[in-house]
Amino acid sequence: MPDDPPSAIGNLADLEEGQIALSRYLVQRDGGLYLALSRLEATADLLDFVNRVIAMGLYFRELDYARLVSLLYDAPASRDDPTRTAADEVFLAVDIAKFRPERRSLYKEFRVDRGEAVYLFEPVYLEATAAHGPDGQGSDQPLVSGRSAAPETRTVLDFDEFIANAWAKGVRFGIDVAMVREGFELDKPERRVVARSRPFVRGKDAEIIEQAPGLHRNNAPRRLLGDRVDLRQFETRYPQVAAGIRLVKKTPRTLGVDGRDVSGAELPAPLPKDFELARLAGPGTRVSHEKDGEYLLASVSGFLNIDRRTNQFSVADKIVxxxxxxxxxxxxxxxxxxxxxxxxxxxxxxxxxxxxxxxxxxxxxxxxxxxxxxxxxxxxxxxxxxxxxxxxxxxxxxxxxxxxxxxxxxxxxxxxxxxxxxxxxxxxxxxxxxxxxxxxxxxxxxxxxxxxxxxxxxxxxxxxxxxxxxxxxxxxLSGDDAQVVALQQHCAAQEKVLGSHRARIDALRGEKDVVSYLALAGKLRGREASLSSEQQAGWRRLSALVAPILRTLSQLGEEVRELEAEASASGVELEEALAAREQACRAxxxxxxxxxxxxxxxxxxxxxxxxxxxxxxxxxxxxxxxxxxxxxxxxxxxxxxxxxxxxxxxxxxxx
Structure with missing residues (x-):
């Protein structure tokens, strides 16, 4: 096989059989083929071109396999990105060449199972005429290793040809380049895993994080004084919360990373579960959108209840x-x-x-x-x-x-x-x-x-x-009657004492000197009369004469007021006793x-x-x-x- 096989790239105007014209997003330079990212409208366009190359019996020479896989199966930068320039060209391969039939026959089928592609590596041979044809391209007759009488020579597999063969046989992703190259050097048959699918990475479901302590019931025995516990009662069964307190915070879901099968087919990661926090907001709660996240708040003070069937939070003034x-x-x-x-x-x-x-x-x-x-x-x-x-x-x-x-x-x-x-x-x-x-x-x-x-x-x-x-x-009623009788006798005694005090007061107030003093004192207080100097001396003598009587009247008046208050209270007590007696007998x-x-x-x-x-x-x-x-x-x-x-x-x- 010549070191530099002829290029299979032709011009669209004079395209010959077995040649391929480059798409507008591919540029051929002295250093090889480059992909102009700014011209690539969709990844599917590049995939379609690669499929056409392989279907025409061609292959990419000195292919940057990792770059090709990245361009096809990783998200390339958008062609509409304003930061793109003409220099945004990436190397793809040195050239496109013909994959000769005698070389294609050296490559075997793949066994694909459970996301892995297995290939049997063994020494390979080419007939001498196929290896060194007079035109440098080998004989036109279809020669298969071991079936021709012509002498055979040991040859080696080519990585670019291997990639083309794998692509044609449906293995288009996850090829282990180092493993393939090691397989080329083996002197005895050996099966090796040459390609593995990339499993998807699961995302994370949206979840809630508790913000307030004690949202759940505590089933520990209730603690009493002296480090004792009551085994008949639990510590907390019905939590209470205050208005405005943060109950839980929603953590948004995190999307997973899609995987890729060895065939290039996408292995989509399952969509993580999500929920609307508003669906968890029952009576007495509300959703608050804040800078650091989405929270469920208690809108009233009361008892917190979490419905186990619907996971709905509610706060009420009653326990359910x-x-x-x-x-x-x-x-x-x-x-x-x-x-x-x-x-x-x-x-x-x-x-x-x-x-x-x-x-x-x-x-x-x-x-x-x-x-x-x-x-x-x-x-x-x-x-x-x-x-x-x-x-x-x-x-x-x-x-x-x-x-x-x-x-x-x-x-x-x-x-x-x-x-x-x-x-x-x-x-x-x-x-x-x-x-x-x-x-x-x-x-x-x-x-x-x-x-x-x-x-x-x-x-x-x-x-x-x-x-x-x-x-x-x-x-x-014997006790009630006795109480009534005692109260009646007590009231009668009080009335008797009051009568005696009132009679004595009347007698003292009726004395001649006291009557004169009280009459003149009333006129003086009302400024209805005035005294001369001689009359003032007589007034002083009269005042001194009746002073002991006036003190006695004052004392008697105070005692009468006290007795009247006691008599009034006794009268009320008597009425209450009579009413209680009537009430006890009623209905x-x-x-x-x-x-x-x-x-x-x-x-x-x-x-x-x-x-x-x-x-x-x-x-x-x-x-x-x-x-x-x-x-x-x-x-x-x-x-x-x-x-x-x-x-x-x-x-x-x-x-």
Whole structure:
């Protein structure tokens, strides 16, 4: 093979067979072929030219393979770049020459698998006539190594020819130049990986970075004083945030880098995931575009909630929970918010301390409210609900539960075997319940023990041979009457002392000298009279005479004012005692519209010396109500009919 094969580049005007005309963006100079970047409109144009060269049986001589790959598969500078000049020409190859058939036959196929191209290197031979033809171009007959009788000579493969052969066979990217050149020198057959694809580099998904501490719930046990811990409670379950605080920051996605297959085909990197921060902004939050990034802010102060299904952030003045209350999820809860919504079950032995709460699922644990409303949309089973200063409403079934609302109303649809203590109880159906209330309104009472001041039951019937017991609480007025009598006697004594003081004052003011002194003193103060020098001496004698009496009048006047104030306070206290007595006796009544089973009704005298019924545990309260003492007065006992009774206030004991 000659050192410098003839050029296959021709002029378009007199182009011969086997020659190729250069495209407008290729320039031939003494040093070789150059690519004018300013003329190259698209990379596809250069790729099309290279394909035409190879398809015509030509190849690039002394090709800058790395430059060609970079021009074809890396993004070249734009031809419209104003900084481009005529000097922006890059070397491509020395020339374009014909790839002779006898030389092409020396090159084998590639095995392409899993992004790698493998080639079998082995010693190659050319027939002598093909290696040194008389015209320097070899014989015209197709000669194949090992098939001709002509003598063979050892030859070597050419890198430029190898590139042309690889291109024709579909291997156009990632050729390892050093590996190929080493393969040319091998003396025995050996397969080597000569080209590798360039894998794509994955980008980075857009993500959020937390900005405020404590956005997530802390499931560590709550720490107490003295380095102790409460294993029943978690440290933080419902984080609170202030208005304007940065919650999270969005980190934009980073695009990946596309790869390239050995065939030159693009291996696109997967598009990283992105999201709109506005889609994460729920009620009480807003998106803020700032110089250093995009932030999600809390627009109001309140409790932060992150929806696990939608990842939406929201801030509200109430706590909303969907996970329930259990030893695994929350432990016991001590909540500071005004409103709490629980959509999951409150499991057995769990305690929720809060103000207003709405439970949408079953409650098996205990709810302790300090005020507001306890609203149970479903059932209360085996647990309890208490409200220090508010109402309790159970829309489902209350069974085996304890409900306490000393200053509020307990409303139930159905209660079975419950202990209910409240100011007022309204129940549609109560079965074997123990109820203590100032007012009770029940549609149906079955085998219940009830104590109250105002009792109204539409129907009372027994339950499995357990009768109804109704105790109408009547006040013990003996103490009130004694207090009223004592206050009346005290007021009478004060009036008697006041009368004595007033009589003495009148007597002293009626003395002749005092009358004269007071009359003249009034005229002098009003400037209705004036005294001569002789009269002034008499005035001084009169003043000295009545001075002791005037001091006594002053003391008596002060005592009278004090006694009048005490008498007024005693009178108010007496009126309050009388009003309290009347209030204690007011609205005491019991009405059973229909009795349909064993029913007992007693008037229970509530003595102040006795332990208050509200202080008795549930079992003791039930026993106390079902076993009235001697102080009780039977009003009714029977299994049919109706009953109506109103307490009449007894007359006061005279003082």
């Amino acid at each position: 929970s969907h996970e329930g209350v259990s030893a695994r999820t929350t432990g016991d809860l001590l909540l500071t918010g005004e409103v709490y919504e629980q959509h999951g079950e409150i499991q057995e032995k769990r305690v929720v301390t809060c103000r207003s709460i709405t439970a949408f699922a079953d409650v098996f644990g205990n709810i302790v409210s300090t005020g507001g409303v306890v609203w149970l949309k479903h059932n209360l089973v085996g647990g309890g609900a208490s409200n220090d200063d508010g109402d309790i409403v159970v829309e489902g079934l209350a069974s085996g539960a304890t409900l306490i609302a000393p200053h509020g109303c307990v409303k139930l649809k159905r209660a079975d075997n419950c202990v209910i203590v409240a100011r007022e109880v309204v129940v549609e159906r109560a079965t074997q319940c123990t109820i203590l209330a100032d007012q009770l309104h029940a549609d149906l009472s079955e085998g219940c023990a009830v104590a109250g001041k105002t009792i109204h039951v539409r129907m009372a019937r027994c339950r499995r041979e357990v009768d109804n017991v109704f105790l109408v609480q009547v006040p013990d 005491i009544a019991c009405t059973i519209d229909r009795v349909d089973g064993e029913t007992r009704i007693h008037a229970l005298l509530v003595r102040r010396a006795d332990t208050p019924l509200t202080d008795l545990p549930g079992k003791e309260l039930k026993l106390r109500l079902r076993n009235p003492d001697a102080a009780s007065k039977k009003l009714f006992a029977g299994s049919a009919g109706s009953f109506s009774w109103t307490y009449q206030t007894p007359p006061r004991r005279p003082a």
